[in-house]
Amino acid sequence: MQRYGRSRRLIASAVALLALGACSTSGPQASGTVAPETSADPALAAVASANASPGGSVAPGLPTASGAAASASAGTSPSATPGASAAVAAGKCARPAGSAPKAKVTEVKLPNAVIGYGSEGDTEKLPMAIAARPDGTSWIAWTGTNGKINLGRLGCDDKLTGTPTSFTGIDLQDVAADATGGVLLLTRKGTCGDGPLCGGESSPCNTMHMVRFDNSGKLVWERQVTNLTGGRQGYDDGARFIWWYQHHGRLATDGTNWAAYFGVAITVKNGSCVDVHEGDRMQVVSAGGKLVGGHKDAFAVGCSHAWTSRIVWDPRAKKFVTVCATDNECRIAQPDPYRTVAAGTCDGSLFNGDVVLAKNKGYWAAWSQGGSVRLEKFTTGKATSTVKPGVSAAHPHLVGYGSGKMLLVWQSGSGMAVRAFDSGSGKALGGTVSVAVKDHAYQAFKGYADGSAAYPAAGGSSTKVKIARILPMA
Secondary structure (H helix, E strand, C coil): CCCCCCCHHHHHCCCCCCCCCECCCCCCCCCCCCCCCCCCCCCHHHHHHHHCCHHHCCCCCCCCCCCCCCCCCCCCCCCCCCCCCCCCCCCCCCCCCECCCEEEEEEEECCCCECCCCCCCCCCCECEEEEECCCCCEEEEEEECCCEEEEEEECCCCCEEEEEEEEECCEEEEEEEECCEEEEEEEECCCCCCCCECCCCCCCCEEEEEEEEECCCCEEEEEECCCCCCCCCCCCCCCEEECCCCCCEEEEECCCCEEEEEEEEEEEEECCEEEEEEEEEEEEECCCCCECCCCCCCCCECCCCEEEEEEEEECCCCEEEEEEEECCCCEEEECCCCEEEEECCCCCCCEEEEEEECCCCCEEEEEEECCEEEEEEECCCCCCEEECCCCECCCCEEEECCCCEEEEEEEECCEEEEEEEECCCCCEEEEEEEECCCCCCCCCCEECCCCCEEEEEECCCCCEEEEEEEECEC
């Protein structure tokens, strides 16, 4: 079996059993070291049995490969809304605001090559990610052909400054920033062991890590947020690991702690062998690099099967908000417990875009079904307002855009298109603006304190990237 790049329909004929993903948190651990978790996840067996897909096929709602951070005070995630509070310092970049969104594209030369976009399937490696620093500059991270996760700094002009560094990793997930540095979310190689599996194949058995770096790009601490530790391997009962199946993740911060929400594989004993299931996992790590045990927003059982896992920190409600796409009733949902945000269908095209803070209270989620984009406003569970913007796209992006606004972004021809909306009413603000960069289904826009937003895109060669900056709107 190929490790990456297989469509859902091909995967469906080869996978042994996919059913449940779960997450647990464990007590504080020493900074910079990784120790085994102790939670037994008592709910796992019952939920795994209830959600199992008989016969070893992927459930029909899963998307095919083709269809399928800001300041600490604002929350660091693709959906962070820098202007959600009364006043946020614009930082030293303080880009001028216009009467409508305006795109500025800057090409950046990198010291080593970025992996290609591939088929943009949800099992493909993510090429790059960007993070907004509080002063308006950026971190740019990319999965390199050098076999490393690379990290560089961008100035106010979105051009590379200083010398990039690199970290051990095989697959980038996200990068987020605060005033003293930032965090990378990435995967590393793990070990499956000898199982035995009850059937099928689910390798590789990789691990997910948060990597904390300072403002010089140097390592501060690293923390595994899967649990292949203490002698536990991927095919051991209770293991949680990263495999070829959908595993992308996102970061958010409450200003002190860091949260990672991502797709995960979990191993469950079944007589003399083990089954491997899939769902999602959310872990919270302290400023010192310790797992935060018993965090109220972490969960033992989330969405199953799960894909396009999204997270945002809400400073008003003081909680991390998570949203997934799942083939459990084929919907956009909040996990733990399941609460339907929007009902979908199992036609292979259900896609969860992003979640952002709404003005004053609640959240907006962008999603698509059958290539039709919707915006849903919700507080807990079922959406209270639906906006149909008349956009045809398979995978929308949504990002907080200054105070009281949000930016919907989608693929348009060979480029992208953006349109601003009021984050209270959902009313469109002006027309559509074209952006001359290539879209990627799983890369994210990030919001900045000065009201702008930025996105990393493929450049004119493998050693170049383009930064698409949507300048602030007054």
